[in-house]
Amino acid sequence: MKQSKQSQLIHIWEDYEFYLSIPKTFIGSNKPYVYFYYLNPKTNKTERIRKYLGKNEGNIKQIKLEAKKLILDLVSLLNEDWNPLTNEQNELTIDQNSSIEDCMNYWISRREESVINGSIAKKTLKNNKILISHFSSFLYNKSLRYVKPKSISHIQIKEFLDTKAFERNWGKVSYNTYLIDVKTFFNYLKDLKIIKENPCDRVVKKNIRNDSTRFKVFEKQELLEVSTLLSSDHHFFGLHIAAKFLFKYNIRPLELTRLQIRDVDLKAEILVIPYTKTKNGNEARFILDTEMIHLLRLLMGDHPNDWYIFGGRNKPAPTQVCSDYFGQNWRYFKSKYSLPNHLKMYALKHTSNYYDIQSGASYEEIRQRNRHSSLQVTTLYIKERLFKNQIKPSNSNLF
Numbered sequence: 001m002k003q004s005k006q007s008q009l010i011h012i013w014e015d016y017e018f019y020l021s022i023p024k025t026f027i028g029s030n031k032p033y034v035y036f037y038y039l040n041p042k043t044n045k046t047e048r049i050r051k052y053l054g055k056n057e058g059n060i061k062q063i064k065l066e067a068k069k070l071i072l073d074l075v076s077l078l079n080e081d082w083n084p085l086t087n088e089q090n091e092l093t094i095d096q097n098s099s100i101e102d103c104m105n106y107w108i109s110r111r112e113e114s115v116i117n118g119s120i121a122k123k124t125l126k127n128n129k130i131l132i133s134h135f136s137s138f139l140y141n142k143s144l145r146y147v148k149p150k151s152i153s154h155i156q157i158k159e160f161l162d163t164k165a166f167e168r169n170w171g172k173v174s175y176n177t178y179l180i181d182v183k184t185f186f187n188y189l190k191d192l193k194i195i196k197e198n199p200c201d202r203v204v205k206k207n208i209r210n211d212s213t214r215f216k217v218f219e220k221q222e223l224l225e226v227s228t229l230l231s232s233d234h235h236f237f238g239l240h241i242a243a244k245f246l247f248k249y250n251i252r253p254l255e256l257t258r259l260q261i262r263d264v265d266l267k268a269e270i271l272v273i274p275y276t277k278t279k280n281g282n283e284a285r286f287i288l289d290t291e292m293i294h295l296l297r298l299l300m301g302d303h304p305n306d307w308y309i310f311g312g313r314n315k316p317a318p319t320q321v322c323s324d325y326f327g328q329n330w331r332y333f334k335s336k337y338s339l340p341n342h343l344k345m346y347a348l349k350h351t352s353n354y355y356d357i358q359s360g361a362s363y364e365e366i367r368q369r370n371r372h373s374s375l376q377v378t379t380l381y382i383k384e385r386l387f388k389n390q391i392k393p394s395n396s397n398l399f
Helices: 060-078 100-116 122-141 154-168 172-191 220-232 234-249 253-257 290-300 325-336 347-358 363-370 375-386
Strands: 005-013 016-023 033-040 045-052 270-273 284-287
Touching: 005 060, 016 060, 033 060, 100 122, 100 172, 122 154, 122 172, 154 172, 220 234, 234 253, 234 290, 234 325, 234 347, 253 325, 347 363, 363 375
Parallel strands: none
Antiparallel strands: 005 016, 016 033, 033 045, 270 284
């Protein structure tokens, strides 16, 4: 039977906290030990390091004295870049005197190792590389590539995000996503004690909660115009099909980027999205109508089953497109036809919900199609348009 232990913090050195764990009884193999947490440079995850002490015949005072002596030895080793996981000296290639450029390259190399050992996904690494490419370009233009990381301030981080948001027409969500990714990079440098503070901590995220265009429903005339333009321009054939999926089945753009030909059974007229590809982690099954079967048949052709349906250039591909692929295509489509900015692609999902409710569909039916966890979430997405409805009188004549 496991014995409960009592742990207490007995020493702090830099970012390390050393704890002493003493078992309530010293029966059998129960021993006191010192532990602390160490960042594994290969996995970017902290791991608990234990160092056992002698039982000292249960004398708590002697155990604490031995623990303090052990901790002093550990601090001395850690101060010399000792790696307790390998019991060897770390082969650090960056330090407090390294340039921000060297630190970025080092971080990417560590992230590549993390992909190999399964700690992060390939898609995460791809996004990290895109971020570093943008950030490196910004630093180059500002002559900051060779400064020390501690010289980068929150003002420069905000300027980078604002500049790129303007250049690449980022929305608020993309802005916040890049801010989070930059923060991850600087947190890594902080864990390695190359910087003391993360400059991103002082950069405020964009508030999208009350964004008036975030869930703005398309007017019927706007829907007709967009649908006509997409269907008549073969350059946007893939985007047209994706928009149809979004409007008809409420399948999210990110989920669409993950679809593979094997997920579609044209004979059974069904699309099955595995739980590994959905937002909520549950399998989703969709009955395909005649129009979608025809469009998918044209798009998929006779490509291999493991190819991704939306692979770019209106045809399948062996590799998955980036998460913002449809967002980029939609922005280009709007720019080409000078469409108003408030027409967001994702709003097609909420537009179909609103008009279905107007036509008599129940909120529960809409919730199920959207795969929302509650009716409250469903209502949130279309409440702005519902507030604009004209209030009609009751049909009751009882009073």
